[in-house]
Amino acid sequence: MPTVKFTANLKRFYPKLTEVELESLDLKEILDELENLHKGLKDYVVDEQGQLRKHVNIFVAGELIKDRVSLSDEVNPEDEIYIMQALSGG
Template sequence: MPTIKFTANLKRFYPELTEIEMDSLDLNEILDALESKFKGLKDYVVDEQGQLRKHVNIFIGDELIRDRIALSDAVKPTDEIYIMQALSGG
């Protein structure tokens, strides 16, 4: 099963959030499953149109996801997925 990992910023809002394994074929399914466990988490990650928010990045392994709109990137059982807040400013 893919392993999903989170940054400390998300844990600030969801203290019970820990590294988790989920059986899924794509990112959209993973986000739906996460939402069922952690209410409101999906709203932090995606906007009202279901697209990845500008301040959030998701990596599958060391690759930034390609589909920020439909979140259809495929996920393999051995993948590590990182959901993190993008940093900006100076």
């Protein structure tokens, strides 16, 4: 099962957010499962069209996802998925 991990910055908004293993191998379904565990998290990660928000990055197996629009990047059972805020500024 893929393991989903989060940065400390996201835990500031969702204090009960913890590393979790999920059954799905589809990023959209993973976000749905996370929403069931942490209400409002999905809206923080994706916009109204289901596209990844500009201030969020997702890494699968150490690689930044390529498809920010439909979230179709492949997920394997042994993958670690990191969801984090994108940092900007100087």
